[in-house]
Amino acid sequence: MRAEAVVVAEAGRLPVLRGEPPLTLRATPDAVYVVGTAAGPLGGDDLHLHLEVRENAVLRIRSAAAQLALPGHRPGPSRMSVTATVAPGARLEWLPEPLILGHRADHRVSSIVDLCGGATLLWREELICGRHDEPSGDGVISFRAEYAGRPLLVQSLDVGPHAPGWDGPAVLDGARASGSLLRVDASIAWPGSEIIAPTAVGMPLAGPGWLVTATAPDAHTLRAYLTR
Numbered sequence: 001m002r003a004e005a006v007v008v009a010e011a012g013r014l015p016v017l018r019g020e021p022p023l024t025l026r027a028t029p030d031a032v033y034v035v036g037t038a039a040g041p042l043g044g045d046d047l048h049l050h051l052e053v054r055e056n057a058v059l060r061i062r063s064a065a066a067q068l069a070l071p072g073h074r075p076g077p078s079r080m081s082v083t084a085t086v087a088p089g090a091r092l093e094w095l096p097e098p099l100i101l102g103h104r105a106d107h108r109v110s111s112i113v114d115l116c117g118g119a120t121l122l123w124r125e126e127l128i129c130g131r132h133d134e135p136s137g138d139g140v141i142s143f144r145a146e147y148a149g150r151p152l153l154v155q156s157l158d159v160g161p162h163a164p165g166w167d168g169p170a171v172l173d174g175a176r177a178s179g180s181l182l183r184v185d186a187s188i189a190w191p192g193s194e195i196i197a198p199t200a201v202g203m204p205l206a207g208p209g210w211l212v213t214a215t216a217p218d219a220h221t222l223r224a225y226l227t228r
Helices: 218-226
Strands: 002-010 015-020 023-027 032-037 044-054 058-063 067-069 078-086 091-094 100-101 108-116 118-129 136-148 150-159 178-186 194-197 200-204 210-217
Touching: 002 023, 002 058, 015 023, 015 210, 044 058, 044 091, 058 200, 100 108, 100 136, 100 218, 108 118, 118 136, 118 150, 118 218, 150 178, 150 210, 194 210, 210 218
Parallel strands: 002 044, 032 058, 044 078, 058 091, 067 100, 078 108, 091 118, 100 118, 108 136
Antiparallel strands: 002 015, 023 032, 118 178, 136 150, 178 210, 194 200, 200 210
C-alpha cells in the first residue's frame, strides 16, 4: 500500500488537509489527528506525511491510537516518512501515540524537520518493542532537524532481532520502551544537562534546543519521562 497525507497550516486555518488510508486526517479545534483507517503499516507499505507550517501559524499533530507495525505478505520492510517545514514565528507540535513493533515486523521511520530561524518545535517520539509478552520486530528510527539552515539534531535507533547488541547495555539494556522529546525555541535559555531518572536524561543542544532521551520498562513510565 502506498499512501500520502499533507497538512498545510496558516494562522487560523488549514488550507490543505489531505490524507488517504491508513493516513486519514481529522481536524479538531485543538489539533489535527492522524487516524489509522487501515491495518498496519504492513510489510511493503510506503507511507508519507508532509507538514508545512507557514509564518505565525501553530500546528499540533496527534494520533487517535498507537501505530502497530506488522509483517505483511509483500516483500521488503514497511516505511513511514515524515517531512516538515516550519516558517519564522510558526510552531509545530508532533505528539502522536507510540509506535509498536509487532513480532516479525520490519519497519523503517524517517523524519526530517526544517526549521527557519524564529520557528519553535515540540517533537516527541516513543517506541515500544513488541506487544505484551511478544518479541520485538525490527525497526530503524531516524530523525534529522535543521535550524536556520544548520544541523541541530541527527539521531538514529536500530532495534530488533537483526540489530546486533540492540538489547545490550550499549543500547536499550533490555528495556521495552524508548523515546525522546525535543524542544526548540531560541527565546529560551535552556538549562544544562539534567538526570531525570536512572534511564532518562535531558541535555542542551549546540543550538536553540533541549533534548530528553529515555528508556523504560513500559509505555506508561516512558511517557512520564517525556513530559519535561
